[in-house]
Amino acid sequence: MKFAVSLTMERFSPDMPMAKVKSNLLDLARLADEGGFETLWTAEHHTIECTISPNPLMTLTWLAQHTEQIRLGTSTLVAPYWSPIRLAGEAALCDHLTGGRLEFGIARGSYQYEFDRMAGGMPQQEGVAYLKELVPAVKKLWAQDYAHDGDYWKFPLAAGVPKPLQKPHPPIWVAARDPGTFDWAVGIGASILSTPLSAPAAEIAVLGEKFRKAVADHPEVLRPRLMMQRRTCVYERAQDWEIAVGHAIDYGRAFENLFQNIGTVQNGFPEAVPYESVKGKDNYNPENIRRNLMFGTPDEVIEKLLDYEAAGVDQYCLGLTFNLPFELQKKTIKLWVDEVMPVFAARERDRARQAARA
Incomplete structure (x- = not known):
């Protein structure tokens, strides 16, 4: 199992200058690159300051100039916001400008607040039809002259x-949670980006089984990869869990605003919906958050990661963008590099030795 990190520029107060927001992202990207993370993923979002990434391809092009090895991925481009010709050209150019490090991640989209402003108010669930038309068209444009009538x-x-630098094209990843999207994505040879959100650990196995079934149903394609992401925070003292949980709850209340479009957004800053309106939900129970998300000491997160390994996850992604204090984001990356990665590298070496003996 390899490791990735999900990062975007985030701003939760107008008092935070953009220069600091930008430098924080760059510092974290360099740490991840130097630490040996496989991929850095960044999202596409519009009109909200808590995720400043109107064009992740531009962000990744910039980060490529300051990193050496780490792969650079979009997690994710939002299909209904793009046209096939524009996306094919911009993504391919990004692949060249990053030295062939682009990972092309795409999704139907999530925040209804954004869809009301970017996609004419259509329900975000309808974005999957755009996704299924867009990706094959982009692949054909990457390959040859192509006319489209969709x-x-x-x-x-x-x-x-x-045309892209990578041949035949950058690796394609599709965000998926429902079986139909798993099946379609694997059928076109795409890898899967997924998340158990705030659900209990059992959801990890459920998503892993959806992936295995899709792979089994498409023996005609090479096995793609499975990435899972959770909000992540690693700390040295077990009693520090309350800091991470508090930030997760506050960020989740802002997420409810955007996802359900039920709150106010003032000058790009989403108002967190009242805690009273969400505190009855299991995924806002502090103990559940502590248990379900990737929060813990190095030993605790190593134990949690075994569930992902057992589910067949190829890449675990640290979700660090939830208004976690910058120093705690840095500490999480450093502890991961120093104390978590070596354990799984050793497990991989042991499996390789056992396979060689067999």
């Missing part, structure tokens, strides 16, 4: 320019 986009014969 439900959402139409254009005469055109070329994707430039």
Whole structure:
């Protein structure tokens, strides 16, 4: 199992200058690169300060100039916000400008607040139809001249320019939680980005089984990869769990605002919905959050990671963007590199030796 980190520029107060927001992201990206993380993922969001990433391809191009090895991924581009020609060209150019390090992650989209402003108010659940039309069109534009006559986009014969540096194209990842999306994505040869959200550990096995079934149902394609992401915070003292849980609860209340479109957003800053309206939910119970999310000392998170390994996860992604204090984000990366990664590297070496003997 390899490790990745999900990072975006985040700003929760107008008192935080953008120069500091930018430098924080750059510092964390460099730490992840130097520490040996496989991939850095960054999202696409619009009109909200808590995730400042109107074009993740631009962010990744910038980060490529300050990192050496880490892969650079979009998690995720939002299908209904793009046209096939524009996306094929911009993603391919990003692949060149990052030296062939692009991982192309795409999704139907999530925040209804954004869909009301970016997609004419259509229900965000309908974004999956755009996703299923867009990705095959982009792949064809990456390969050759192509004309498209679909439900959402139409254009005469055109070329994707430039063609990607990676051949035949950058690795494609699709965000999925429902079985239909797993099946479609694996069927086109895409890898899977998934998350158990705040659900108990049993959800990890459920998602792993959806992936295994999709792979079994498509023996004609090479086995793709499975990534899972959770909000993550590692600390040296067990009693520090309350800090991480408190930030997760506050961020979750802002997420409810955007996802359900039930609150106020003032000048880009979402108002957290009242705690009283969510505190009855299991995923806002502090003990449940502590147990379910990747919060803990190094020993505690190593134990939790065994569930992901057992579910067949190829890459575990640290979700660090939930208004966690910057120093605690840095500490999490450092503890992960120093105390978590070596354990799984040793497990991988042991499995390789056992396979060689067999």
